[in-house]
Amino acid sequence: MQENTQNIMSGTENLDFNVLNWDWNNMSDKIFTYGLQTIGAILIMIVGFWLAERLSKIIIIGLRRPNISISMLNFIKSLISIIFKVLVLLVALSTVGFEVTAFIALLGGLAVGVGMALQGSLSNLAGGILILLFKPFKIGDYIQSLDKKGTVTEITVLQTVLLTPDMRTVILPNGNVFNNPIENYSKHGMRRVEIKIGIGYDDDFDKAKEILLEVFKNEPLILDEKDYVLEIDEFGDSSVNLAMYGYARAENYLKAKWKLNRSAKKALDENGFSIPFPQRDLHLVTVDNKKAQFKINQENN
Template identity: 35%
Template sequence: MEKNVENVTSTISSYIPENIVEILGGYAFSLIMALVIFLVGKWLARKITNLLVTVLRKVKGMDETLIKFLENIVYYILMIVVILTALSELGVETTSFLAILGAAGLAIGLALKDSLGNFASGVMIILFKPFKVGDVVNAAGVTGSVSEVGIFNSVFITPDNQKIIIPNGAITSGSITNINAHTTRRVDLVVGIGYDDDIKKAKEVLNDIVSSNEKVLVDRGITVAVSELADSSVNFVVRAWVNTPDYWDVKFGLTESVKLRFDEENISIPYPQQDLHLHKND
């Protein structure tokens, strides 16, 4: 029995290196150093990220959403560097990890190609500000008030109160019309009268209609001029400047006033006679 125990002990001892203490001491030192590298690196990563955020917030016009996104990206990149450095201290071969990360990054990039495009467009919108929250914009075939500008998409509220979410890539890929970017807008109307009507009288009436509208900015000038001798009418172009919030009220108001005043003044507004005949034949 004692001999068997001695044989087992001898067998086990043969597998244990004579310098086991030194080896364990070396591993313990590497483990402690890796832990120190991780903790210090994490602290530095947070400090560097906070410094970046402080600098970005001092940049005029920098959007908070973009700042938060950049903060996360920078922090995670720094943490990857810290983790790889700590693993390297433990003797782990990090080359394979870098290859795996590169392959994974390529695969993710291909899979999220459209999302990355929307992100890039979102950054452009936030930095160059073709519009901001509250603006009325026509973009990607949608007209509405901007309620949110995000990194990947923007939210529009249409005049009939529909919520439409538009990918930023679709917005920047076409033209963008910021309808109320300026404080004033010009109302344009085309008004036709019959060839038998008095042009001078019609012009005076149109001038009176426009100038008597209290929301029209008369000091910016009013234009009433014959623009076209059409097939069945003499067309006037009517132009007046208004404050942007008053645009539709003035446009609708002037249109109604023209019809009412023309009826009072016996000035005719021609309509397509051909269409009328077609309807009668039907």
């Protein structure tokens, strides 16, 4: 028994304790180094993100122009801030020894995957950027797009919001808006007001023209800097149809049109003109009874 115990003790003495021995000095150095790198990366991110916000604001201040909309400036600011923050993140990751090239490759793969999944949204994003750049319309304009009419109340990078005259909100995707015809009724600040009215074939056209032009001149919503036009538009079945054109501020278009219709009808009535309506003349022809009976007998034979 004693001999076995001595053998075990002697075998234990021959073990290589270096295998189990931790290099605590080396480990502490590594912890200290990684700790400093991590702290440095955190400081880089804090300072870098703050600088990204400041720089994006400074750039936007420099880009401010009367012809650049607030929506466009906000979008550019967000884009610049994101780019700066991504660069700061890459610098911070490289500080802790992260392989930046692998991270960029990962971002590229994610971008391709997300792009395929969000193809429609990216199309709307591109449309929003183009709308903000080329400005086919702005907030407050009355437009028609995708068979929808309304006043533009909001323009984002993904969608355009309209408010219709009957107070309905319509949301249009920017991709479809930019890739289809857009009618902007407010672009030039004024709209042509068109009135069509008929007079009888026996009525005096020159007199009617004088009366109706006076109606245009007396209407304060019709702009004086634009000429009025009043001519015969067509010859109808029961009337001579006149066309009258004038211009009003875009925001006064409907009000001006309604007032002109009312004033034109009243002025023509006061001067003895009647607005014709479709009518048919019925002519009764009588024939001699004997001739009619003879004709019937001939047809029967």
